[in-house]
Each structure stands twice: as structure tokens, then as C-alpha cells.
Amino acid sequence: MRVAIPTSDGKNISKHVALSKYFNIYENNQLVSQIQNPLIENIKESVPLHSHNGRGLGAGRIIPSLLARQNVGAFLAREIGDGMRYNLEQFGIKCIETQEKNIDEALKMIN
Template sequence: MKLAVPTSDGKNISKHVALSKFFYIYEDSKQVDKIENPLVENLKESSAPLHTHEGRGLGAGRIIPSLIAQKGVEVFLAREIGDGMRANMQRMGIKCIETQEKNIEQALSVI
């Protein structure tokens, strides 16, 4: 089973999925891949406020599920998952798990 986790430092699960620098992909509790979050680079290049298009944000709920689905991810583990992102993940066959655990290794040990 492949599992993706949003992180900025490789050790902790990011509080905000859209602002995490990376998505680490694990298989059997071992990191097998790492994806850079394209939204972070888009933010650096943009001078527009986050909510510019009819109250919509960065588009994370559309972009991230597709990004990790391309890597064969089956489970997404995060501290908070918005409704739109959750719905899009589920549409792509990705199970969502929310955790209060901050440390990636500890969170993986209980899954």
C-alpha cells in the first residue's frame, strides 16, 4: 500500500496540506518517493492574495489529489483535510486519514 504525507521538513506532518513543501510517499513504512508541491512555487511567483477568484483558494483540492494519484497512492495521511480535497481524493480511490500526530514515523506506526 502506498501512502502520502504532506511535510516541509521530512519529519513532521504539515498542518496545512496546501502549504507543505513536499509529499513523501511511503510503502511498508519506508519512504519510496518525494514530490515537490507545485503550489508552493506558484505562491512564490504570485503577488496576488490567496483568495482571488470568487473566494477560491489555491486549488489544492483539485491539484494535490491528481498529483499523488499519478504516483499510485492509495492512502493520504494529514492533520487536516478539507471537504473538497477529501471528496476529490475519494473520487480517485484514495482513502483519507486524519491524525493529530505530528511526527511522521509515529503516525505511520499506528496505521
């Protein structure tokens, strides 16, 4: 199963999904792909940060379909909001929350 993880440095799981630079995709604990977070451009263009049409940055709408197109089966993050969780599950993507910060350690725990 392919697992997507939000990260900014490739080693640690980002605290905030929407603010991560990338989504690393792993299969059998091996990195197979790295996708740039499309919300980063929205953040640069959005002033002020939290007034993007009064609905945040749209992470819960944009990221699930992005990951579904990459055939991701699970999303591993430190925090997953209700809207993000609902939309991921609509695409058949399992949500896994962890307090582990290190990607390699977190992958060991779920496999």
C-alpha cells in the same frame, strides 16, 4: 499500500496541506518517493495569498490527481478539507486524519 504525507521537513506532518513543501510517499513504512508541492510556485506568484481567483490555491483540485499518478492509496494529514477529501476519494485515495505530528509515529499508528 502507498501512503502520501504532506511535509516540509521530512520528519513532521505539515499542518496545512497546501503550504507543505513536499509530499513524501511511503510503502511499508519506508520512504519511496518525495514529490515537490507544485502549489509552492503558485504561492510565490500569487499576491495577495488568499485571492487566487477567489478559490484559494487549488490544492483540492491539483493535489489529488498528482497523488493518483503516483499510485497512492491513502493520504495521511493533520487536516483534510471537504473539497480535498471529496477529490481524493474520487481517485480512490483513502483519507486518514491524525493529530500526530511525527511522520514515523503516525505511520506506526495506521499499520
